[in-house]
Amino acid sequence: MHTKTKDIQKQYQGYINTSPLWMKDSVFGIEQFEFRIKEETVFNEELSSNLRLGKRVERFVSNELKQDDTIEIVLENKQIQVEKRTIGELDCILKQDDTPIHLEVIYKFYLFDERVGTTEIEHWIGPNRNDTLVKKLTKLKEKQLPLLYSEHTKPILEELKLNAKDIKQCVYFKAQLFVPYTSEIPEFKLLNRQCLAGFYIHLSEIDKFTDCKFYIPSKLNWLMAIQTQVTWLNFDSFCGQINTLIHEKKAPLCWLKRPNGTLEKFFVVWWS
Incomplete structure (x- = not known):
């Protein structure tokens, strides 16, 4: 494969x-x-x-x-x-x-x-x-x-x-x-x-981005620049996926798309 x-x-x-x-x-x-x-x-x-x-x-x-x-x-x-x-x-x-x-x-x-x-x-x-x-x-x-x-x-x-x-x-x-x-x-x-x-935030701060779109790339794709042609998640779907990862004590790299189109890389961390 x-x-x-x-x-x-x-x-x-x-x-x-x-x-x-x-x-x-x-x-x-x-x-x-x-x-x-x-x-x-x-x-x-x-x-x-x-x-x-x-x-x-x-x-x-x-x-x-x-x-x-x-x-x-x-x-x-x-x-x-x-x-x-x-x-x-x-x-x-x-x-x-x-x-x-x-x-x-x-x-x-x-x-x-x-x-x-x-x-x-x-x-x-x-x-x-x-x-x-x-x-x-x-x-x-x-x-x-x-x-x-x-x-x-x-x-x-x-x-x-x-x-x-x-x-x-x-x-x-x-x-x-x-x-x-x-x-x-x-x-x-x-x-x-x-x-x-990019930046990182604790899970508790995630509601600062309710109006944004998200994507969670696979670990191998952490290497690449943010791609726009992906299936972006809305805030609720993203929270569902991120909660599972954080519960497993995994801090994932994510991509963020703001309403104005700005793209950013960020980590969500489980520790504070």
């Missing part, structure tokens, strides 16, 4: 148009990979409909890398195993102008909650509060990137005639960021303000 090609192309476009979570300076000592090409690219691969969002994004990144003549992909999605137990995975090793680069790929959705932590980085959490930006950066720094230097990775690198100490490490970390409804936009010192994608 394959996802509709048109949907995949829209997801790919949404991924392409998402900005990196930070730009020039490194965050947590982690450097962002910079793509040099900026041309429009198309995604022609077929993808299984059960390929989850993170893995889908890895296919999108691979496609984007292949468009650049200065890049050669050496290795992709290589699991590192010790006695049949997987200890981690290298997303990608590539060569850019003959410089070997270990690239980890991340795509996330974060909500701003200034009650969590004390720093800009600590304030960003996952929609269901079980994921945080700090947690992800820590995992990258302490687990995912150091995997390159593991003794269990060495034989794989030797086969590729590579030495870990010669390999530069980067991440390709993109994200959509959401801020509380009607609150001031927080200050962006380290992160990229262009990642701002």
Whole structure:
């Protein structure tokens, strides 16, 4: 069963148009990979409909890398195993102008909650509060990137005639960021303000939008820009669907169409 090609192309476009979570300076000592090409690219691969969002994004990144003549992909999605137990995975090793680069790929959705932590980085959490930006950066720094230097990775690198100490490490970390409804936009010192994608509200505030239309995209379609040619729900139908999700402690991404035609992305959260 394959996802509709048109949907995949829209997801790919949404991924392409998402900005990196930070730009020039490194965050947590982690450097962002910079793509040099900026041309429009198309995604022609077929993808299984059960390929989850993170893995889908890895296919999108691979496609984007292949468009650049200065890049050669050496290795992709290589699991590192010790006695049949997987200890981690290298997303990608590539060569850019003959410089070997270990690239980890991340795509996330974060909500701003200034009650969590004390720093800009600590304030960003996952929609269901079980994921945080700090947690992800820590995992990258302490687990995912150091995997390159593991003794269990060495034989794989030797086969590729590579030495870990010669390999530069980067991440390709993109994200959509959401801020509380009607609150001031927080200050962006380290992160990229262009990642701002919408707002979030608690279920109890939903009656502010009684005159609007709604749509709840599938998780894979969280990637894409808002589409107008969908079956929009009225307020009552939307409330019925959203209550079920919130009852299951799921915070869904939704699309909103105001009476004047303005379109916005937002999360409805179960926590307050």
